[in-house]
Amino acid sequence: MNRNSLSALVLVASALAGCATVEPASVAPAVIAQASERSVLDLSASGSLETPQAAVALAMAHNRDIAGDLLETGIAAAELNSQSRPLNPVLEIVSLPGGDHGRVYDVDLRASVMGVIATPWRARQARAVYEAERSDAVLRLIDFSADVQRAWVSVVAAKQRQDLYARILQSAEAALVVAEELDTAGNRAPIALVREQNMLVNIQLEEGAARLAAEQARAELEQVLGMPVALEDLPDQLPAQAMPAAVSTENILEASLLLARSRAEVEAAARAAGLENWASLLDHAEIGLAAEREDREWARGWMAELSLPVFDQGQHRRAAARLRAEQALERHAALVTRIELAWSTASNVHNLASEQASRVEQDLLPASEAMLDQTLLHYNAMQVGVFDLLAAFQTRTRAGLSWVDAREAADLARISLDQLAAGGSPAAAGDAAISMASQSEAGGH
């Protein structure tokens, strides 16, 4: 190899190696900023348990899993930097005893043709992988944010149900006190007391189930927050939530991170299919310099090595690449459908649950309150007895449970809508919406 050839090789390699690099440590904050912008949440703010949004910030500070996920983006950045450079050349030195003429040396310096020529393509591929990983990280943050908000809403709703059941239990205990007094005074047959005792036990079971549900919801929130949570630290009732912004399905598809990745995968698969036309033919091709020292004399030359497409002309690899491209297209289309379905499901659930919540707020709660007021008036007028009064109290409290059920369903659906609008995963959003819809249909918790 002459000096000029060597210089040119080094120059090309250096140029290829000089591609832009990404500082791995800077990726995670950028990802957080990007997720914040998309989800309209300040994920880096100081968190609290007062609102679902504040709980997300709290989770960002405490959840080590999500911190670990974010490091994945740094790893991807390092990988990108690595893949953006040509493959290093191979230096092979063979030294053999040469008898009287001294040792025989065989020195080969060679570089993979594809390892050098395909460096830009490999760099693009690496960047695509990096971008995908980064996009995945943003997606995970958005989904994580939604999960935290869902967990927060669920635990606050469960806490509220627990409180309401405690009130119902209190009224049942009061009814038992009345029944005991009536029994002690000899005013009623013993069966009346037994009936009240049975009713109390049933309500105790309901209240116990509510406490269990609250505990489970609390534990789930702990899981996503990555820190201990006490029910006392949470608000007593679900806060009022703003309606989700009016967003079209086209906006949702445009915002979807999964869909963007899928598009990239389609393009990458198409590019790969095109490249495969050549790559399949140049499956193994190397060129290089060769030097051989024999009889104390150096002989220099060049070398080329390639596989001969005798048995395999690469047609199978090319076919596989085309199929992968088609597969990417099919999956992209399927993803579009999933997103559209998730969006429409969440929208429908949100609309219905909001309507239900409004009806409870505007009709049922005032009606049950009026019912209790009227029952109290009629109790004062001795038209109804204390058991009727306690029953009206329970009815009002159970109206509160209906409100919690409807509000929780609406809030969870809204979170799903926000999640999709921010580009989040349709699976999580859709599943949550469908799950809440079925829970509401079954009577809530």
Add this chain to the structure above:
Amino acid sequence: MPISRRDALLVGSAGLAAAGLSGGRASAQPAPRAAHSVTVDPAGDYAPGRPGQEYRPVVTPDGATLPWRIVDGVKVFHLIAEEVEHEFAPGLRATTWGYNGRTHGPTIEAVEGDRVRIYVTNRLPASTTVHWHGVILPSGMDGVGGLNQRAIHPGETFIYEWTFRQHGTFMYHSHHDEMTQMAMGLMGMMVVHPRRPEGPLPDRDYAIMLSEWSLPAGASRPDPNAMADFNILTMNAKCYPGTSPLVAAQGERVRLRFGNLSAMDHHPIHLHGYAFTITETDGGVIPETARHPDTTVLVATGSTRTVEFVADNPGDWAMHCHMTHHVMNQMGHDLPNMTGVDARRIDRAVGGLLPSYMTMGHDGMGEMGAHLEMGHMPIPENALPMIGARGPRDYITMGGMFTILKVRPGLTGDADPGWYSNPEGEARLASASELTRDGISEG
């Protein structure tokens, strides 16, 4: 007043026996059957009886008397059945049905032998008829819808006409969809004075219709579907404290005519301070030999009873139905029996949920009206639960079918003379010296 020769024969005889002998025939009316109380020939023609001449008018407390005019020797009345805004007592009003703007309808007053023509105009939203309860009259005038006549449709006016061949205390009421229309108030008293009264006329003659209503607290229209749980019991459609007192001067002869058209109940009416004589039913005068002194007269539903006494015992005397639930206003009857319970424990348990809660009934219902009177327990609008009235010495814990007979020396007119002062003393707290004197231990 023309009197026939036959009348002269009848005067002084027992009406019942004489009535059966009569064979005369009134115009437009078949030969009179044996009416139960007659003082003149049932077949005779008589000039319309006039108040102050042939009779001393009856007083319907809280009610009225239906006016009439004479047309060609016939007393012409006009009843208008219509919806009425009625007040049972202060604080309790309802939309009822009645006649001539009132519930119950005004008392129809006539004299034995009077020819009467009664127009009935129906301004109700439903068809109706009027039945003349206890009156012996031609079948076609009896007023049973579908049987004796077709119903009077809304907007129509029917004529009923007959001659009273008897005297006594009767009633009138709807006989079409009776359950609904009587529950809504379509009834009234009817008094037929004897053409030739025996004995002295009463100084005070009161007519009182007893009836019962189902009106849930807070509601404003009686419920005709009620069969058992009546919560407003009335005298002339008023419940105490809405009932006006009956008044009499000491020594006056008092006649009380009770009619009962309650849907499902009889009423034993008890008068304090007196023993009276039951002198008539709606079937006629009770022979003197069958009369007895009594303090309570059972007025069965669908009947009238007339009692008489001399008001010789001055004072304020309760007069009421002795069925104790009939002297309660709008009491709920499906309540747990709280008598004797530990109210404090219940107050703590329930009050923790409902701060305004207060256990009631643990020491009876006596304080209920007073509590409500004080106003610290809100109750439904238009309701009269358990409410009596503030009396001169304490709260009167009665309501419903309750009124007061006020007898005073030298009383003139009908005005309420106020509360009696008990000049002969009244029950009071025993002093320690009295307890000691008579060996009474309070322990």
